[in-house]
Amino acid sequence: MSHEVGVVGGSAAGLFAAHLLARAGARVCVLEAAEDFDPSPRTLIVTGWMNETLGRLGKGALVNEIRQFELFTDGRAARISLRQPDLVIERSKLIRELARAAEASGAELLLGRRFVSMEPRGQALALHVERSQDAGAEEVRVRTVVGADGALSRVARLAGWPTQTTVPLVQAIVSLPHGMPSDTTRVWFIPEETPYFYWLIPDSPQRGVVGLIGEQGPATRQALERFLERQRLDPLEYQAARIPVYAKWIPVCRQFGSGQVYLVGDAAGHVKATTVGGIVTGFRGAMGVAENILNGRPGRRLRDLRRELDLHLLIRRVIHNFTQAQYSHLVDLLNAHARKDLEAHTRDEPGRVLWRLCLHQPRLLLFGLRALFHW
Ligand SMILES: Cc1cc2nc3c(=O)[nH]c(=O)nc-3n(C[C@H](O)[C@H](O)[C@H](O)COP(=O)(O)OP(=O)(O)OC[C@H]3O[C@@H](n4cnc5c(N)ncnc54)[C@H](O)[C@@H]3O)c2cc1C
Structure with missing residues (x-):
């Protein structure tokens, strides 16, 4: 066996x-289809939980900090000042930093290696890999496979595992509108165009990204183009991909022959159903899976992640079919106490936020239940 664990992706x-x-101390190799760790640039926003999850890692990827959110719906606006800033990060820098850390810890990084198939071979699993440089074939033997190959995971x-449903995410890089503070993210709820929302996230005092999550690829791109026109913003460049929709928790481990296969990140569908953000939840899933592999049994981390992803799903079910009037009512219900709760807690603590919101504004609970059960 050449390695104990083979990470695909x-x-x-x-x-x-x-x-x-x-x-x-595990002998690990990473099989990555791309020829280098230079993924296309992508602006991401995460909560401060990224630092709590990664520790000292990831600091070099920080490009901006967000201290305020402005929410818009049908002429109404609400402002939420964050006690702990959100972090705007550049994905390509983050990936390169993580690659250096994995290599420094002893993982072997094999680039230009596309995982094609796997089969049980004695006590091990044989991974069949295609080399991009010369189209040659290789076999890597491992006891455990970690599928980290994204939303359309071949592993x-x-x-x-059943195929996941995915939704398109499209965003455009734009010059920031005149006078817009670079520490403020704007969010628009326009339910007749998307059941999710539009965002504008500054990644520097001059630039930002405007985007949305849709339900159908071409229509999502057209909706973004119309929105940019209405906001008088010129797209400098587009970024897009499909993101898995978390529909229910799926067990992250399966027996395959006498070996084991795990899933992490988008491959496991570890994406918040509210915002479709998958970076921090992907890291938390990776921690849970690593703990499981090292200790031979599931730990607390995966249970906590499951509970939180389920809570995000519940919130998504409540708001997914909101009308414009319901969004406006929601903003109206945000009294001073409720705003403070949103300011003090991040999107990565849905349980705490929901509990405090219901305590401080019980009408929100009633409003949510009505929407959930269509009363
Ligand atoms: C435009 C855009 C904006 C986003 N914004 C945010 C945001 O603001 N906040 C947030 O939290 N999330 C955001 N997301 C989601 C976030 O980027 C993903 O959840 C996250 O990148 C998933 O990481 P991952 O490692 O699981 O998978 P991926 O990043 O999809 O990586 C999969 C890897 O596997 C490799 N691979 C695939 N198949 C094979 C194979 N057969 N063999 C070998 N290698 C293979 C690929 O080359 C790739 O390197 C955004 C996504 C997009 C597209």
């Missing part, structure tokens, strides 16, 4: 899992 979740496993499909 060298992006955020896979590299972090490889780093944790190698640091604990998941071959190991028998």
